[in-house]
Amino acid sequence: MRGVGRDGGLPRTPGGGVLAVREDPRVHRRFVRLSARGAGADQQEEQRATDTHRPAPSGTGLWYRSVRARPGNSSARRRRSLGAGEPPGRELLRRDGGSTMDRLRVGVVGLGGNGRAFVRGYELSDLCDLVAVCDLNPVRVDEAAAEVCGGPQKYTDLERMLDSANLDALSVHTPxxxxADPFIAGLQAGCHVLVEKPMGNTIADLERMTAAARASDRKTLVGHILRFNPIYAEVHRRCADGDLGDVFYLEADYFHDLKRQAEPERTNPFIGGVNWWLEHEKVIVGGGAHQFDLLRWYANAHAVEVTGYGNSIAFPEMKHPDCMCAVFKLASGAVAKVGAAYGVVGPRPEWMNLEVYGTKGTVRNAQLITGDHADPTIEDLGVEYSGHPFQPEIAHFLQSIIDDTPTLVDAFEGANSAAATIMACESIEADGKPMAVPYFQR
Ligand SMILES: NC(=O)c1ccc[n+]([C@@H]2O[C@H](COP(=O)([O-])OP(=O)(O)OC[C@H]3O[C@@H](n4cnc5c(N)ncnc54)[C@H](O)[C@@H]3O)[C@@H](O)[C@H]2O)c1
Known part of the structure; x- marks a missing residue:
């Protein structure tokens, strides 16, 4: 591995892990307001924020805290911190022992809305340099590169980027x-690879991808970002700690108005002139895999069989049904249900429904209910929901590489979440025929 370092400026957990950053505009505003009260008050507030650190579920290595928004342009900050004579983009960091080491060299492929969010995320991280960006569309390449300090290398061909950019890690944000192809190419080029969810949307792709992961010693992380959301992580901690007893039923939904995906400008001439959201997106795989992955995580069990139904009433422009509902039989004996629909009227609710039922407790969204039914104890789980915490996800990926520790959702975890939803889609398209779910063993 070429690059090791630490997230400069971020405090560390008692165990030495780096604290993850939770992006929350409300927190940023709070700190802006506090700054006006002077440095002393600011310091006290920082200390109070530190006191409220909460560990994420065991094994994640993540903690969450409120942090101040970085002032100004991160690129400018980075340039200022470079010592005289150091080459741009290769800032040197010191780890605890005082030795001097390089930062990880990262490349991003796929520069749509999601890839661009990751470009900004890597650019903010002190663990890496974003040294290369790639998209088939050269305009997107130029636009993304303009956001990055030091001028990353620009590519319209992934193979060329892997051959010449000398990457430690590849981040895949293609449709x-x-x-599958960028993920496999990245591993075969010796890169650690982050790939967006769903890991793949056919079983054949998952088979190829897990085979490549098995043959590689590189880290993989599948972008199941909800696991990095403090409230969902807290629910996992309560399940893992046994607060719910034996989990017997779980449900969650992905309900969204995504009809904008039919906009004509979304047709991409660089991938055969298709609108992939309409042609290839399967709502229970692309959207519902977020929720199914959580349920599988909470139940600590994979799916063995699934059956489901769907329709194309609300958003018939989609090739596959735009409303899908599936019931999964899990290996633990628990039953799970996931609904997914993209033609929903109204803004996306903050909570898209999460319920977990155990022999000792029930979770309904942000509440844990325990005790006797006549005299229940209702506990507010007390952790905020935070939309898309890309920054903690990125920090976790990079820190896992640096520390050589397992990632929270490796290729096999990601494959087992995707596989069940792919088979749900198969069942729905076969009018409810039960389908066995393949299991991907490490
Ligand atoms: N985790 C989340 O919350 C979240 C949110 C949004 C999107 N996503 C996922 O992110 C991925 C990308 O979504 P998007 O909305 O940015 O899509 P998009 O279509 O806007 O962008 C994808 C880009 O990849 C490029 N591309 C395709 N094949 C390529 C190749 N071989 N080499 C180089 N570039 C290539 C396309 O030209 C396009 O610019 C999807 O898998 C989506 O499901 C995840």
């Missing part, structure tokens, strides 16, 4: 049905 759902085009994840």
């Amino acid at each position: 759902d049905h085009l994840h």
Whole structure:
């Protein structure tokens, strides 16, 4: 591995892990307001924020805290911190022992809305340099490169980027049905690879991808970002700690108005002139895999069989049904249900429904209910929901590489979440025929 370092400026957990950053505009505003009260008050507030650190579920290595928004342009900050004579983009960091080491060299492929969010995320991280960006569309390449300090190398061909950019890690943000080839190429080029969810949207792709992961010693992380959301992580901690007893039923939904995905400008001439959201997106795989992955995580069990139904009433422009509902039989004996629909009227609710039922307790969204039914104890789980915590996800990926520790959702975890939803889609398209779910063993 070429690059090791630490997230400069971020405090560390008692165990030495780096504290993850939770992006929350409300927190940023709070700190802006506090700054006006002077440095002393600011310091006290920082200390109070530190006191409220909460560990994420065991094994994640993540903690969450409120942090101040970085002032100004991160690129400018980075340039200022470079010592005289150091080459741009290769800032040197010191780890605890005082030795001097390089930062990880990262490349991003796929520069749509999601890839661009990751470009900004890597650019903010002190663990890496974003040294290369790639998209088939050269305009997107130029636009993304303009956001990055030091001018990353620009590519319209992934193979060329892997051959010449000398990457430690590749981050894959291509459309759902085009994840497999970049993921495999990245591993075969010796890179650690982050790939967006769903890991793949066919079983054949998952088989190829897990085979490549098995043959590689590199880290893989599948972008199941909800696991990095403090409230969902807290529910996992309560399940893992046994607060719910034996989990017997779980449900969660992905309900969204995504009809904008039919906009004509979304047709991409660089991938055969298709609108992939309409042609290839399967709502229970692309959207519902978020929720199914959580349920599988909470139940600590994979799916063995699934059956489901769907329709194309609300958003018939989609090739696959835009409303899907599936019931999964898990290996633990628990039953799980996931609904997914993209033609929903109204803004996306903050909570899209999460319920977990155990022999000792029930979770309904952000509440844990325990005790006797006549005299229940209702506990507010007390952790905020935070939309898309890309920064903690990125920090976890990079820190896992640096520390050589397992990632929270490796290729096999990601494959087992995707596989069940792919088979749900198969069942729905076969009018409810039960389907066995393949299991991907490490
Ligand atoms: N985790 C989340 O919350 C979240 C949110 C949004 C999107 N996503 C996922 O992110 C991925 C990308 O979504 P998007 O909305 O940015 O899509 P998009 O279509 O806007 O962007 C994808 C880009 O990949 C490029 N591309 C395709 N094949 C390529 C190749 N072989 N080499 C180089 N570039 C290539 C396309 O030209 C396009 O610019 C999807 O898998 C999506 O499901 C995840």
